[in-house]
Amino acid sequence: MISANSxxxxxxxxxxxxxxxxxxxxxxxxxxxxxxxxGKSTLLAAIAGDLPLTSGAVSLKEKDLASYQFAExxxxxxxxxxxxxxxxxxxxxxxxxxxxxxxxxxxxxxxAITRLGISELVDRKVTQLSGGERQRVAIxxxxxxxxxxxxxxxxxxxxxxxxxxxxxxxxxxxxKAGKTVILVAHLPAADLNWCDQIIQNF
Amino acid sequence: MQTVVPECKKVSRQxxxxxxxxxxxxxxxxxxxxxxxMVLTFMPILFLTACAQSSAxxxxxxxxxxxxxxSIDSVEKLTNVRIVALAxxxxxxxxxxxxxxxxxxxxxxSSTTELxxxxxxxxxxxxxxxxxxxxxxxxxxxxxATGPDSAITKLESAGIRxxxxxxxxxxxxxxxxxxxxxxxxxxxxxxxxLRNMLAESISGNLDVGGPADKKLKVAFLYLRGxxxxxxxxxxxxxxxxxxxxxxxxxxxxxxxxxxxTPLTAETMAKLNPDLILVxxxxxxxxxxxxxxxxLPGIAQTAAGKNRQVVAVDDSLLLSFGxxxxxxxxxxxxxxxxxxxx
Amino acid sequence: MRNxxxxxxxxxxxxxxxxxxxxxxxxTQIDGLLSALLHPSANTSAAEILWQIxxxxxxxxxxxxxxxxxxxxxxxxxxxxxxxEPAILGTSAGAALAVVIGVLTNVxxxxxxxxxxxxxxxxxxxxxxxxRFATLDRNVSPLNLVIIGxxxxxxxxxxxxxxxxxxxxxxxxxISFWSFGSLALTNSSDLIPLLIFTIVGIAxxxxxSPKLDLLSLGDATARHLGIDPRRVRRVALIALAVLIGAAxxxxxxxxxxxxxxxxxxxxxxxxKHRPLILQSALLGATILxxxxxxxxxxxxxxxxxxxxxxxxxxAPILALLVRNRQSSWSQS
Numbered sequence: 001m002i003s004a005n006s007x008x009x010x011x012x013x014x015x016x017x018x019x020x021x022x023x024x025x026x027x028x029x030x031x032x033x034x035x036x037x038x039g040k041s042t043l044l045a046a047i048a049g050d051l052p053l054t055s056g057a058v059s060l061k062e063k064d065l066a067s068y069q070f071a072e073x074x075x076x077x078x079x080x081x082x083x084x085x086x087x088x089x090x091x092x093x094x095x096x097x098x099x100x101x102x103x104x105x106x107x108x109x110x111x112a113i114t115r116l117g118i119s120e121l122v123d124r125k126v127t128q129l130s131g132g133e134r135q136r137v138a139i140x141x142x143x144x145x146x147x148x149x150x151x152x153x154x155x156x157x158x159x160x161x162x163x164x165x166x167x168x169x170x171x172x173x174x175x176k177a178g179k180t181v182i183l184v185a186h187l188p189a190a191d192l193n194w195c196d197q198i199i200q201n202f
Numbered sequence: 203m204q205t206v207v208p209e210c211k212k213v214s215r216q217x218x219x220x221x222x223x224x225x226x227x228x229x230x231x232x233x234x235x236x237x238x239x240m241v242l243t244f245m246p247i248l249f250l251t252a253c254a255q256s257s258a259x260x261x262x263x264x265x266x267x268x269x270x271x272x273s274i275d276s277v278e279k280l281t282n283v284r285i286v287a288l289a290x291x292x293x294x295x296x297x298x299x300x301x302x303x304x305x306x307x308x309x310x311x312s313s314t315t316e317l318x319x320x321x322x323x324x325x326x327x328x329x330x331x332x333x334x335x336x337x338x339x340x341x342x343x344x345x346x347a348t349g350p351d352s353a354i355t356k357l358e359s360a361g362i363r364x365x366x367x368x369x370x371x372x373x374x375x376x377x378x379x380x381x382x383x384x385x386x387x388x389x390x391x392x393x394x395x396l397r398n399m400l401a402e403s404i405s406g407n408l409d410v411g412g413p414a415d416k417k418l419k420v421a422f423l424y425l426r427g428x429x430x431x432x433x434x435x436x437x438x439x440x441x442x443x444x445x446x447x448x449x450x451x452x453x454x455x456x457x458x459x460x461x462x463t464p465l466t467a468e469t470m471a472k473l474n475p476d477l478i479l480v481x482x483x484x485x486x487x488x489x490x491x492x493x494x495x496x497l498p499g500i501a502q503t504a505a506g507k508n509r510q511v512v513a514v515d516d517s518l519l520l521s522f523g524x525x526x527x528x529x530x531x532x533x534x535x536x537x538x539x540x541x542x543x
Numbered sequence: 544m545r546n547x548x549x550x551x552x553x554x555x556x557x558x559x560x561x562x563x564x565x566x567x568x569x570x571t572q573i574d575g576l577l578s579a580l581l582h583p584s585a586n587t588s589a590a591e592i593l594w595q596i597x598x599x600x601x602x603x604x605x606x607x608x609x610x611x612x613x614x615x616x617x618x619x620x621x622x623x624x625x626x627x628e629p630a631i632l633g634t635s636a637g638a639a640l641a642v643v644i645g646v647l648t649n650v651x652x653x654x655x656x657x658x659x660x661x662x663x664x665x666x667x668x669x670x671x672x673x674x675r676f677a678t679l680d681r682n683v684s685p686l687n688l689v690i691i692g693x694x695x696x697x698x699x700x701x702x703x704x705x706x707x708x709x710x711x712x713x714x715x716x717x718i719s720f721w722s723f724g725s726l727a728l729t730n731s732s733d734l735i736p737l738l739i740f741t742i743v744g745i746a747x748x749x750x751x752s753p754k755l756d757l758l759s760l761g762d763a764t765a766r767h768l769g770i771d772p773r774r775v776r777r778v779a780l781i782a783l784a785v786l787i788g789a790a791x792x793x794x795x796x797x798x799x800x801x802x803x804x805x806x807x808x809x810x811x812x813x814x815k816h817r818p819l820i821l822q823s824a825l826l827g828a829t830i831l832x833x834x835x836x837x838x839x840x841x842x843x844x845x846x847x848x849x850x851x852x853x854x855x856x857x858a859p860i861l862a863l864l865v866r867n868r869q870s871s872w873s874q875s
Contacts, residue, residue, distance in 0.1 A: 048767070050766070070766060070769050070770065071769040071770075073769070074767060074768050074769030075769070079763075079764075079767040081761075081764060084760075084761075085760055085761030085763075085764060086759070086760065087623045087759040087761070088756075088814035089813070089814055090756070090759070090813075090815070094815065098756060098757050098760065098768065101753075101757060101768045101769050101770055102767075102768045102769045138764075145768075323844070325846045328846060330570050330844050331596050332571050332844075333570045333844045335571075335588050335591050335592050335595075335596070336570075336571035336572075336573070336588055336592065349720060350720040350721070350725075350727065350728050352654065352727065352728045352729060352730050355730050356730065359595050360591040360595050361591075
């Protein structure tokens, strides 16, 4: 579904990602792990198409990622950032409705809300939620789009045990349904028996 | 033709009777011998004061109360004419022409005592159309400085007759302005009468005084201490005409080439005036005479050393109008210049 | 609790009452207000004053107030910054400079369509300049934006001040009245272009509103959801420039309204941009009409500066609301 071919990402003259290649098949979960500062988020951002590549290419559905338009791409891949940004005090419901721009529907939004366990928060202002709750809203937003590729940067970071399990279960379900899931996590390799591919030391 | 009855007004400080129209050429004086005697008696005293002028520390003020306005009894009678005068000095001239009763509105700058009952229709320098329309005038007189344009447009769309006259910065232009006002009012004869009277009353003061090198050297300074503006008046400053008319020399007009030049020590050294002419508010803004002599180059001039300063009310000094002849006489007296006809 | 509908109704009713009041007060007392209203072509001074002076002025206040309110909402939405307003971003200053240059070079006359167009261009250029200077690494930090914007505004305003004093031509003297901000400067003929520019600006603002909502999620997420933040900002800025160009070129700079109106609207009605734009327009019109009515009647027949009153009215309301309700902006 999506693959990276010999990509190099540099900041200025320093290469952060050197000649990285990997394939991410549909229906699989890939976890990127590693110590702080080794470039996990950068790698995820590169795969998402957010960073210019010094060389190499990422291809989505056999097409170069860079050749897609914003609007098209939004329907094909969803991204959840490490620190979700909510500048204005919209309600959770209103925030979810913003996924409409990428093709969500009222049903997909409601389903996402339920699956993330944030139904009681629908009328709360998003700026008043805790870090963990905000993260779940951000994940729900990505989920509502129902894109075939799902990229998440540290989705489990601020979650308690119950939420962590719920999210992992959710991701597994998505993968089973044929989505490609790639996430960055800060877990030891031993805890990752639920994923299909682990990327570290890149 | 109306005869003019001169009125001799007592001037506060120097106990001199200044007669309207002309200090020296008062034709009507023949009919009032007492007056002639008094003036002749005082003349030697004036002489002596003049000779003694250089030693005293004199700062003289000429305020609005010290001058009188020329005025006539109007020739034409105006019926159903309601005038709003917004142009600079127009209200004063209309009153001088004898049409004070026809004046229903004035601008804020026209503030002579005779006009005090005429309502002001501006807010600062901004014309308020509503107030003017409510007065239902038949004529509004404006000049280039009247604004904002949108207010004038509103008056026009209300169907009010608006006449624009020119501004006057010297006597010739003043005469033209008087005629323009006369035409606008429909009173050209009154205008001509006023004009002639003005011309006559001023003409006697020109070309008097001794040989050029003995004349009093006066410099006009435009001062605005609050904005740090200090300028020396040169040819065309407006004050040059007044100074010349008193019989003194405007040394700035003689030696400089622009109407206003920035004040510098060199300029003052070059001019070295015997007396400095300023406006009252301008003088205050630099801290009085004490502050004045601290400005560059002033202390080194004859005027600075002897503290010879004459201050005139701001609105009076450079507004040419029916009070100008009286102002010139007062200035002449203040300068202590004796001119023999 | 968002009481958008209630507030809108209250605002509208208040505005209508205000219009009625504003018609009946002024520098002079007029008799027969009602008959003057019904007979515009009557030859009475009452009809003249009402139709030539008061009504155009009230209409101007409503249009310009709406324009400034919407402009403020656009500025805040496009830059994700609660402190943004056209006066801070350099927009108003840029418009003013363009007008002064246009008048000095005899290209335009204050209040004309040409002046509005020129002002809009100046407004756009100045805002783009502010954004360009404030952008580091494709990011615009809110603090940078305010600092750069204020500096640019101050610089441009100083230039405008210098140029204004340099105008000695008598036919350009209106500039000095204009530079203080006054609603006394519009003629009936200016109203149609003013209205058109404002409608165009508000229409553009409404068009781009849903996308402005998305911008509040941050540029990255907005991109992920399929919108191009740069393009959205561009449209918002063009709308901003059109509104400010029209407003500033006819009445000069009136500050604080662009800040206060959208904030108050947002505190009461929430951050969704489409209703916010409309509410800001209504609120802006109300505040400006109130301010101008006070400015021209309190010291009657003298006219006070309308900017004083927009601040006097807007600031306490804003302060009170911020104290009593939680801000719509995130706490970070």
